[in-house]
Amino acid sequence: MVATNVNTRVKKHRAALRAAGLRPIQIWVPDTRLPGFAEEVRRQCAIVAAADAGDHDLQHFMEAALLDIDLGVEGEA
Secondary structure (H helix, E strand, O other), X not given: OXXXXXXXXXXXXXXXXXHOOOOOOOOOOOOOOOOOHHHHHHHHHHHHHHHHXXXXXXXXXXXXXXXXXXXXHHHHO
């Protein structure tokens, strides 16, 4: 009996979301609970950091973009 009530509410909620123009999707994300997950994140971050440190063109681009953002925010005040 209780499951039917929950199912009805879920169906009603999903119908309202669809009526609002939304659609359900399923996504898969990394399981952060797995053993070794944190170590793998650290390993990948170190690789990215090393690549970024060696890319001087990217660094100049990011600094220029940051200046554009800073100037744009100050100009709006």
